[in-house]
Amino acid sequence: MSYAIEATDLEKTFVKARSIRELLTQPFRRAERIDALRGVDLQVDEGEILSLLGPNGAGKTTLLKIFSCLVIPDHGRAIVGGRDTRQENAVKRTIGLVQSDERSFYWRLSARENLRFFARLYDVPIRETESRIEELLGRVELLHAADRPFSGYSSGMKQRVTIARALLHDPPILLMDEPTRSLDPAASLALRKFVRDELSRRDGKTILLATHDLREAEAISDRVAVLVRGRVRQIGTVSEVRRWGAREQLYRLEVDPVPDRIEGPFRALEDETDGGVRRLTVVLEEGARLDDLLRPLIGAGIRIRVCDRIEPDLEGAFSRILESETEEA
Amino acid sequence: MINNLLKLWAFIKRDFLSEVSYRLAFLMRVGGMFFSLLAFYFLTKMIDPNTRGLNGIPPFDWLLVGLSFQFYFSTALYSFSARVRNEQLLGTLEAMLVTPTPTSMVVFSSAAWDFVYGGIRVLLYMVFATLLFGVRLDVASPLSLLIGVVLTLLSSVGLGILSASFILYFKRGDPINFLLSGATTLLGTVFFPVELLPAWVQPFSKYLPITWSLRIVRGSLLQGRTMADLWTDLLVLALLTAFLLPVGLICSRFAIRRAKREGTLIQY
Numbered sequence: 001m002s003y004a005i006e007a008t009d010l011e012k013t014f015v016k017a018r019s020i021r022e023l024l025t026q027p028f029r030r031a032e033r034i035d036a037l038r039g040v041d042l043q044v045d046e047g048e049i050l051s052l053l054g055p056n057g058a059g060k061t062t063l064l065k066i067f068s069c070l071v072i073p074d075h076g077r078a079i080v081g082g083r084d085t086r087q088e089n090a091v092k093r094t095i096g097l098v099q100s101d102e103r104s105f106y107w108r109l110s111a112r113e114n115l116r117f118f119a120r121l122y123d124v125p126i127r128e129t130e131s132r133i134e135e136l137l138g139r140v141e142l143l144h145a146a147d148r149p150f151s152g153y154s155s156g157m158k159q160r161v162t163i164a165r166a167l168l169h170d171p172p173i174l175l176m177d178e179p180t181r182s183l184d185p186a187a188s189l190a191l192r193k194f195v196r197d198e199l200s201r202r203d204g205k206t207i208l209l210a211t212h213d214l215r216e217a218e219a220i221s222d223r224v225a226v227l228v229r230g231r232v233r234q235i236g237t238v239s240e241v242r243r244w245g246a247r248e249q250l251y252r253l254e255v256d257p258v259p260d261r262i263e264g265p266f267r268a269l270e271d272e273t274d275g276g277v278r279r280l281t282v283v284l285e286e287g288a289r290l291d292d293l294l295r296p297l298i299g300a301g302i303r304i305r306v307c308d309r310i311e312p313d314l315e316g317a318f319s320r321i322l323e324s325e326t327e328e329a
Numbered sequence: 330m331i332n333n334l335l336k337l338w339a340f341i342k343r344d345f346l347s348e349v350s351y352r353l354a355f356l357m358r359v360g361g362m363f364f365s366l367l368a369f370y371f372l373t374k375m376i377d378p379n380t381r382g383l384n385g386i387p388p389f390d391w392l393l394v395g396l397s398f399q400f401y402f403s404t405a406l407y408s409f410s411a412r413v414r415n416e417q418l419l420g421t422l423e424a425m426l427v428t429p430t431p432t433s434m435v436v437f438s439s440a441a442w443d444f445v446y447g448g449i450r451v452l453l454y455m456v457f458a459t460l461l462f463g464v465r466l467d468v469a470s471p472l473s474l475l476i477g478v479v480l481t482l483l484s485s486v487g488l489g490i491l492s493a494s495f496i497l498y499f500k501r502g503d504p505i506n507f508l509l510s511g512a513t514t515l516l517g518t519v520f521f522p523v524e525l526l527p528a529w530v531q532p533f534s535k536y537l538p539i540t541w542s543l544r545i546v547r548g549s550l551l552q553g554r555t556m557a558d559l560w561t562d563l564l565v566l567a568l569l570t571a572f573l574l575p576v577g578l579i580c581s582r583f584a585i586r587r588a589k590r591e592g593t594l595i596q597y
Contacts (some may be wrong), residue, residue: 014591014592015552015591036592062592063593068427069427070423070426070427070589071589071590071592072586072589072590075589089429089431092427092428092429093426093429097423097424097427099420099423099424101420101423102418103420103421104419104420104421104423104424105421105424106343106347106419106421108346108347108350108351109343109346109347109350113346114577116339117339117340117342118424118425119344120335120336120338120339120485121339121425121428121429121430121435122428122429123332123429123430126335137466165424267569
């Protein structure tokens with residue numbers, strides 16, 4: 001099977017820059033090395049949104065830079081759009097990079113002038129350039145401000161120009177590096193909706209998104225990969241990753257009539273009574289099953305109106321993954 | 330080829346638009362050129378026209394050509410590295426390097442506007458000098474002048490790209506600029522003839538492309554020399570260019586590859 005993006009055993013080590021003092025006092029000491037990626041295997045299907053989750057320094061940006069041909073790996077292979085990243089030009093035609101750095105434009109020029117410049121670098125045919133820019137500015141809702149200097153744009157507007165630039169040559173793959181980092185909640189929400197509804201569902205783009213915003217990953221991803229210290233620790237759908245390492249089973253119950261006491265192999269986290277209905281959030285004891293919770297209730301003649309399993313959240317899973325990584329280390 | 334020219338044009342247009350957006354600074358620079366010429370005009374009044382090495386060229390005319398071409402030469406020397414560094418600082422280098430445009434093309438084209446602006450500046454110097462200061466330009470061989478200018482351009486591009494390679498690799502501390510700007514000012518016959526320097530220093534002047542460029546341009550513009558008179562100077566400049574240009578290109582390729590390996594291509 002061919003993937004839109006594929007990494008096989010990718011490794012990358014950076015040499016830590018030495019201070020002048022170190023160079024003078026210990027000239028023959030070997031420079032310190034930092035392992036940014038330690039054998040990363042990753043596959044992204046066509047049309048999929050995969051979020052790379054990880055703390056700062058996990059290797060997310062390094063991985064995106066390898067896929068963008070900005071960094072050469074020390075070991076392993078990176079295939080993007082069916083081509084090895086060593087075939088730089090062919091790979092670059094298939095990707096659009098959305099950075100979080102809003103400085104990456106010429107601030108004295110307008111959005112339209114900036115896009116015209118980048119359209120040339122992306123080899124957009126001259127005859128199509130203006131219509132393409134017009135279309136993209138319309139899609140990111142910036143037509144009204146297209147001829148104003150970039151310097152006067154808000155962070156949200158700047159980020160939308162970044163997306164328009166990444167789409168100039170209509171690439172099938174988008175690499176996004178923390179695209180909502182500098183945005184306010186409303187702008188973040190709008191951008192996520194645009195990525196999910198427009199770029200993914202409508203255009204069918206493959207999106208690899210690096211983020212440390214768990215809510216963002218949860219809201220838009222088909223799958224998430226958790227990267228810790230240069231290794232993919234977990235990969236799967238959002239609900240698969242949520243459940244990883246979760247030993248506790250949580251349930252939400254609504255029962256009536258209101259019993260005086262409920263006893264069983266569980267602990268109540270929340271317990272409230274409202275209009276003859278008792279609402280409980282319970283966590284089962286280790287080794288207990290749902291049966292062990294329900295049987296005593298039914299036996300006591302209590303009617304169970306609602307019994308929902310509460311999925312563990314991504315934040316909890318993320319913490320557990322980090323903890324297990326720390327223990328291993 | 331056409332695609333590359335269109336890209337080059339896009340870079341020139343981008344920088345022109347940025348430049349003219351600072352309207353007052355743009356106008357003041359042109360005004361500044363006139364006043365600096367005026368100052369040099371009166372300064373050269375103090376110089377004896379029979380000074381050794383001037384070869385009968387009036388001191389102001391001699392200095393005018395030296396200054397114009399030194400400006401052009403230093404543009405080439407500085408602009409590649411300065412532009413690369415500027416793009417690194419602006420954060421635009423990464424955005425350009427993820428496009429299918431080759432890195433070498435990005436580095437080369439980034440300085441294109443500076444060359445255009447440098448050319449306009451040389452022309453303006455000549456226009457001011459002939460119209461306002463009575464300099465007589467006597468071009469006996471436009472072809473040798475043209476070849477000389479093109480070779481000057483190419484040799485300085487070689488040095489400029491070499492200098493940009495250091496910036497790509499070391500980020501700061503560019504020894505090429507440091508060494509050449511000093512050597513050009515002292516030994517390049519820009520401000521004074523090399524004959525005025527101690528005898529043991531004079532041979533070093535011959536290793537600088539600008540020395541030969543200025544011999545060709547002064548000969549063509551001010552002394553009415555023909556191709557037959559200038560061919561040895563043209564040959565030496567061509568040889569220096571044939572050495573410097575490939576060295577610059579090879580070094581830039583090496584620097585880009587190395588910076589990509591070390592992940593420092595866009596760091597500053």
